[in-house]
Amino acid sequence: MEAFLISTGIVALAEIGDKTQLLAFILAAKFRKPVPIIIGILLATIANHAFAGTLLHRHGDLDADSRQV
Secondary structure, eight states: OHHHHHHHHHHHHHTHHHHHHHHHHHHHHHHSOHHHHHHHHHHHHHHHHHHHHHHHHHHTTTTGGGOOO
C-alpha cells in the first residue's frame, strides 16, 4: 500500500506542470491578454520554488542519520 501511495503522489506532483500549462492556454485564450497571465505564472512559479527551497533548507537534514554517504 505504501508503494502505491508514494507512486500516486509522485505522478500527481508530475502532473502539476501540465495543468499549469493548460490553465495558461485557457486563460490566454479567454482574456486575450497573455502578458499578465505569463507574469502571474512566472511570479507563482518563483514563489513556489522559493517556498520549496526554504523548506528544504530548514528541514532538509531531518533524515541525515539514515543517509548513506
